[in-house]
Amino acid sequence: xxxxxxxxxxxxxxxxxxxxxxxxxxxxxxxxxxxxxxxxxxxxxxxxxxxxxxxxxxxxxxxxxxxxxxxxxxxxxxxxxxxxxxxxxxxxxxxxxxxxxxxxxxxxxxxxxxxxxxxxxxxxxxxxxxxxxxxxxxxxxxxxxxxxxxxxxxxxxxxxxxxxxxxxxxxxxxxxxxxxxxxxxxxxxxxxxxxxxxxxxxxxxxxxxxxxxxxxxxx
Amino acid sequence: xxxxxxxxxxxxxxxxxxxxxxxxxxxxxxxxxxxxxxxxxxxxxxxxxxxxxxxxxxxxxxxxxxxxxxxxxxxxxxxxxxxxxxxxxxxxxxxxxxxxxxxxxxxxxxxxxxxxxxxxxxxxxxxxxxxxxxxxxxxxxxxxxxxxxxxxxxxxxxxxxxxxxxxxxxxxxxxxxxxxxxxxxxxxxxxxxxxxxxxxxxxxxxxxxxxxxxxxxxx
DNA sequence: AAAAATATTTAAGTAAGCTTAAATTTTAAT
DNA sequence: ATTAAAATTTAAGCTTACTTAAATATTTTT
Numbered sequence: 001x002x003x004x005x006x007x008x009x010x011x012x013x014x015x016x017x018x019x020x021x022x023x024x025x026x027x028x029x030x031x032x033x034x035x036x037x038x039x040x041x042x043x044x045x046x047x048x049x050x051x052x053x054x055x056x057x058x059x060x061x062x063x064x065x066x067x068x069x070x071x072x073x074x075x076x077x078x079x080x081x082x083x084x085x086x087x088x089x090x091x092x093x094x095x096x097x098x099x100x101x102x103x104x105x106x107x108x109x110x111x112x113x114x115x116x117x118x119x120x121x122x123x124x125x126x127x128x129x130x131x132x133x134x135x136x137x138x139x140x141x142x143x144x145x146x147x148x149x150x151x152x153x154x155x156x157x158x159x160x161x162x163x164x165x166x167x168x169x170x171x172x173x174x175x176x177x178x179x180x181x182x183x184x185x186x187x188x189x190x191x192x193x194x195x196x197x198x199x200x201x202x203x204x205x206x207x208x209x210x211x212x213x214x215x216x217x218x219x
Numbered sequence: 220x221x222x223x224x225x226x227x228x229x230x231x232x233x234x235x236x237x238x239x240x241x242x243x244x245x246x247x248x249x250x251x252x253x254x255x256x257x258x259x260x261x262x263x264x265x266x267x268x269x270x271x272x273x274x275x276x277x278x279x280x281x282x283x284x285x286x287x288x289x290x291x292x293x294x295x296x297x298x299x300x301x302x303x304x305x306x307x308x309x310x311x312x313x314x315x316x317x318x319x320x321x322x323x324x325x326x327x328x329x330x331x332x333x334x335x336x337x338x339x340x341x342x343x344x345x346x347x348x349x350x351x352x353x354x355x356x357x358x359x360x361x362x363x364x365x366x367x368x369x370x371x372x373x374x375x376x377x378x379x380x381x382x383x384x385x386x387x388x389x390x391x392x393x394x395x396x397x398x399x400x401x402x403x404x405x406x407x408x409x410x411x412x413x414x415x416x417x418x419x420x421x422x423x424x425x426x427x428x429x430x431x432x433x434x435x436x437x438x
Numbered sequence: 439a440a441a442a443a444t445a446t447t448t449a450a451g452t453a454a455g456c457t458t459a460a461a462t463t464t465t466a467a468t
Numbered sequence: 469a470t471t472a473a474a475a476t477t478t479a480a481g482c483t484t485a486c487t488t489a490a491a492t493a494t495t496t497t498t
Contacts (some may be wrong), residue, residue, distance in 0.1 A: 038456055040477055045454090057463065057476060088332040101324035110317050113307040164445060190490055223485060245445055257486055258449055266482090276446060276493065444495070452487070462477070468470085 003104045006044050008075050009051055011129060012062055013070030018161055023059045048179035059078055077103040078124035078131075079114045085125040086118065091167040092125060092160070098161075105184070127159030127178045127214065147196050147210040149184045154216035156181055162212045171213075174203055222323045222364060225253060225292050227261050228270055231281055232289030237380055242278045258318075290354035296322040297343035297350075298326050298333045304344040305337065311379070312387040327352070346378030346397045346433065366429040368403045374434035375400055381431045393422055398435055 011031045015023050025039035032039070047054035051066035062070060080099035084090060090098075112133055115121070122139050124130055129137045143158040160171060171177065172181050185202065188194035192207040205213075220342055230250045234242055244258035251258070266273035270285035281289060299318035303309060309317075334340070341358050348356045362377040376399050379390060390396065392407055404421065405414035411426040424432075 002454075009235075024476075034455085035457060036476060037458080037478080041455080046362065084329075087336060088329075090328070092331065094328065098326060098329050102321060105317075105320035105324050107315065107317060109309070110307075117306060243446075253485085254487060255446060256488080258447080259483080395483075442495100442497070444493105446491100446493070448491070449489085450487100451489105452485100454484090454486105455482105456484105457482070458480090460477100460479080462475100464473105464475070466471100466473070466478090468472085 001069070004045065005049075005051075006069070006104055008039075008046065008068050009062065009070045010073045012052065013067065014018075014126070016062075021059070024057075025060065025063070026061065027029065066096055071131045071137075072108075073103055075131040075133075075135065075153070076106045076111050077119070078128055079121075081124040081126065082118055082121050082130065082162060083114050091168060091172065093163070093165040095125070096163050105152055123178070123179055126156070126161065128161070139196060141214075143214040143216045145211050146184070146205065146213040146215055147192065147207055149187070149194065151184055151187050151213055152185045154218045156218050157213060157214050158216050159214035161214060167209065167212060170209070174201075177215065182215070220288070221277065223261070224265065224268075224270075225323055227265065227286070228281065228285050228289045229256075229296075231279055232286065232293065235281075236278070242280070243276075244279065247279065247426050251372050287354050291327075291354075291381065292322055292351040294329050294350040294352075294354065295325045297347055298337070298340075299325070299332055299409070301337055301340050302333045302341040310387060310391065312318050312382070312384040314320065314344070342397070344397055345380065346376070350373040360433075362433040362435045365403070365424065365434055366411065366426055368406070368413065368434055370403055370406050373400060373402045373437040373438050374430060377435050378433035379431060380433060386428065386431060389428070393420075395432065403435070 008028065008090060011028050012023055015021070015028065015031065022125075025043050026036040026044075029036045029039035043052065043054045043060055046052050046066070050063055052063055053061045053110075077099045080102045081095050084095045084098060085092070090141075093101070115130075115133070121130055127143075129139045129141065133139050141158070149155055157176060157178055160168070160176070160178060162168070176182070181198075182196050183198050184194060185197040187197070194205050194210045196203050196205065227247065229240055230247050234240065234247065234250065242264050245255040248255045248258035262273045262279055264273065269282055270288060272280045273281055285351070296318045299321045300311075300314050303314045303317060303437070304311070316436070334349075334352070340349055346362075348358045348360065349358050359389050360377070365374075368374055376395060376397055379387070379395070379397060381387070381424070400417075401415050402417050403413060404416040406412075411429075413424050413429045415422050415424065
């Protein structure tokens with residue numbers, strides 16, 4: 001399967017798991033940087049290959065075959081992220097960009113070697129779960145976006161769900177990293193802002209970022 | 220530049236450095252598994268991009284720009300080979316196949332990280348030299364193919380210049396590996412065969428293989 | 439040096455993956 | 469419930485990287 005097809009299937013999968021669930025061609029097109037017309041064409045083509053169900057004007061739905069394919073690519077992406085993160089001193093954003101390309105050119109054999117080398121990790125450096133070699137995700141995620149965290153409580157960062165360079169630069173500068181602890185000192189509900197405190201510093205995040213950072217309450 | 224272009228330029232480069240020097244479109248086409256017509260088309264296209272010089276019915280010649288591009292890809296290929304060889308237990312043939320794909324999706328940044336991690340190696344696991352980040356090969360190669368080795372002398376394997384699976388399986392089975400020592404016990408000139416001895420074993424190689432194994436005399 | 443064989447080039451055509459523009463349908467707003 | 473706005477689809481067209489078949493040039497053989 002081509003890179004274009006793999007990316008299309010992956011975009012639908014990611015759209016379903018993260019964001020809202022508008023999986024119509026136009027929305028997928030936006031994420032891939034192609035025209036809606038191209039996405040409609042592709043959707044028809046992939047329906048013919050039994051990778052998704054397509055009906056005019058309806059949402060696109062991956063078939064089992066499509067999901068399996070998506071999970072295989074997602075696995076490779078996240079393994080590359082974990083591997084590059086461990087081996088090299090590179091920013092999360094750079095790592096993401098490399099993984100985005102390498103994922104399509106990686107055999108199952110190599111993916112398994114990488115996984116084995118890393119001790120079959122269950123999460124990548126963004127906190128996203130890594131599907132196993134059968135394409136199954138065996139972890140459950142109970143984390144909430146920072147926007148919904150409660151004042152006064154302490155949380156552990158479980159996911160950084162973005163691929164925006166500025167976001168990662170900000171995170172790196174403020175020690176917002178997968179696994180790190182943070183304290184929510186205030187929630188400004190009306191203004192949709194969240195205040196974090198720690199080490200004598202205070203930072204104030206707006207919803208652009210608090211929707212991207214997922215946390216679990218620390219016990 | 221596309222993968223097709225990168226492979227075309229690389230094929231010309233490799234053809235010039237190893238084999239005979241028939242760099243006409245037909246011969247390049249054969250190596251790439253495409254038709255001669257496609258190669259002629261591509262040659263014209265690349266001439267327009269100043270990557271090579273093309274004149275009807277003449278040999279193709281890479282320009283400086285073309286050579287630079289080829290060396291950049293060759294560097295990435297060989298770095299991936301060295302890296303995968305070090306990190307994972309995979310056959311030389313498998314490693315070659317992975318590198319063949321990864322080389323086109325690797326940023327200069329990542330290539331440099333890999334090189335640094337490996338201690339900026341000068342050779343890959345086949346013994347082929349790795350261009351530095353300026354695209355320069357700083358080593359000199361004085362090795363000769365096994366077919367030209369002299370009877371009774373001892374040699375060190377410096378290169379295994381193939382990408383054939385059977386060849387590498389044979390090499391692995393008979394400890395013919397980059398850096399290993401071998402003794403040439405006999406040259407059958409008329410039959411173009413070479414006999415190696417060591418550890419009480421004797422193996423007889425024909426020219427299919429003795430042209431692929433390069434050696435330096437051991438002092 | 440001609441003829442035969444081989445290789446290269448030209449020409450015409452295809453599939454993938456896009457684009458833009460127009461037509462159609464759905465969704466949102468009044 | 470219409471109308472307006474927004475999104476989707478269809479249609480036509482483009483580029484890349486190929487293909488096969490025919491035309492042309494080069495090489496090899498006799």
